[in-house]
Amino acid sequence: MTRRPGLSARLKLTISYAGFLLLAGALLLAVVWVFVLRHVPDEDPESIRRKFGGVIIVAANRTDLLRGFAPAAATTLAFLFVFGLLGGWILAGRMLAPLTRIADAARIASNGSLSHRIRIKGPKDEFRELADVFDTMLEQLQSHVTEQRRFAANASHELRTPLAISRTLLDVARNDPTRDQGELIERLHTVNTRAIDLTEALLLLSRGDRRSFTREPVDLSLIAEEATETLLPLAEKRQITLDVTGQTTQTVGSAALLLRMVTNLVQNAIVHNLPAGGTVTINTESQHNTSVLRVENTGHPLPPELVPTLTEPFQRGTERIRTDEHVGVGLGLAIVHSIVRAHDGTLDLTPRPTGGLLVTIRLPEVCPING
Numbered sequence: 001m002t003r004r005p006g007l008s009a010r011l012k013l014t015i016s017y018a019g020f021l022l023l024a025g026a027l028l029l030a031v032v033w034v035f036v037l038r039h040v041p042d043e044d045p046e047s048i049r050r051k052f053g054g055v056i057i058v059a060a061n062r063t064d065l066l067r068g069f070a071p072a073a074a075t076t077l078a079f080l081f082v083f084g085l086l087g088g089w090i091l092a093g094r095m096l097a098p099l100t101r102i103a104d105a106a107r108i109a110s111n112g113s114l115s116h117r118i119r120i121k122g123p124k125d126e127f128r129e130l131a132d133v134f135d136t137m138l139e140q141l142q143s144h145v146t147e148q149r150r151f152a153a154n155a156s157h158e159l160r161t162p163l164a165i166s167r168t169l170l171d172v173a174r175n176d177p178t179r180d181q182g183e184l185i186e187r188l189h190t191v192n193t194r195a196i197d198l199t200e201a202l203l204l205l206s207r208g209d210r211r212s213f214t215r216e217p218v219d220l221s222l223i224a225e226e227a228t229e230t231l232l233p234l235a236e237k238r239q240i241t242l243d244v245t246g247q248t249t250q251t252v253g254s255a256a257l258l259l260r261m262v263t264n265l266v267q268n269a270i271v272h273n274l275p276a277g278g279t280v281t282i283n284t285e286s287q288h289n290t291s292v293l294r295v296e297n298t299g300h301p302l303p304p305e306l307v308p309t310l311t312e313p314f315q316r317g318t319e320r321i322r323t324d325e326h327v328g329v330g331l332g333l334a335i336v337h338s339i340v341r342a343h344d345g346t347l348d349l350t351p352r353p354t355g356g357l358l359v360t361i362r363l364p365e366v367c368p369i370n371g
């Protein structure tokens, strides 16, 4: 935005200081003048002398006084004005210095460098508070941008992998036409499915983040049942026992997204479980106007420091705990987190002391009658 040039804040403040000083000085002189006048008669010195019977006294009338007072008053006012200008300039400069630093920082940030911080020292005042708020904003902006860049880099990398594998498969087939076409098609199909899954996961993530979905009353316990039913064959294949318990609890949101959320959690609980004989417990309940969903599973012990990072996109846990053949994209929990946020809920991950994970989701509960 371009603006027409104007007086700087420093100059305006300086003029105001000097102006006020001049006004205060003039007022003071006026008071002095009025006070002095009360004691000076407005008479001719000759008549005063006569009044005092010819005694020789030094007498002056108001005109004489004004003649003596006016130049002194003018000099004082001129001095006050110059003093006001000088002092005002220095004071305003000192007062506005933090503002200059804030403006400099904003300019640097707008040029794309978010690593600069103002970091003004000294006790708290309005300017320092503004600078601190600005620093915090820059900090958050920088971490957000870094996160976005990492996400984009990871997403591109993940999308490139299946494409690169497809190309290798096609190259091999082209160079060796005698190879089994059926096997090639099968492998291409697998790779293609994975790429579609990944793209769908990315779309879902952005949908949750955009909050662009219609909201309707949803019974969380029904969603839990539906998700479990779909995943029953997977659980059976891995010899995992699924246990769904709990009461009806109504929240508001997108049924499709909430189903995806529970499905991701139950699928995780199955695939990141013990190799065989593990259990998964899914529980829903109402608690102080909150709909609570708990998904708990047995499994290998999880390092506590790793747990908070699992909701980050493309985080797949450590190699050591990835004992199963399931190779996910690492977007499952990121999608869950994004859906929970879009429904104004909270997500808690707690490693179980005996191994495995307890995931707790709290969503705002709605009364079924009110909808």
Ligand SMILES: Nc1ncnc2c1ncn2[C@@H]1O[C@H](COP(=O)(O)OP(=O)(O)OP(=O)(O)O)[C@@H](O)[C@H]1O
Pocket (backbone or CB within 6 Å): 268, 269, 270, 272, 273, 297, 299, 302, 310, 311, 315, 316, 317, 318, 321, 327, 328, 329, 330, 331, 332, 333, 334, 356, 357
């Ligand atoms: N219920 C769980 N029990 C133990 N570990 C888990 C559980 N859920 C997630 N994890 C760990 O968190 C990591 C991230 O999970 P996330 O669902 O985001 O990705 P993923 O399951 O690896 O891949 P996908 O995108 O296919 O879901 C997993 O790789 C796993 O190490």
Ligand SMILES: [Mg+2]
Pocket (backbone or CB within 6 Å): 264, 267, 268, 328, 331, 332, 333
């Ligand atoms: Mg997963």
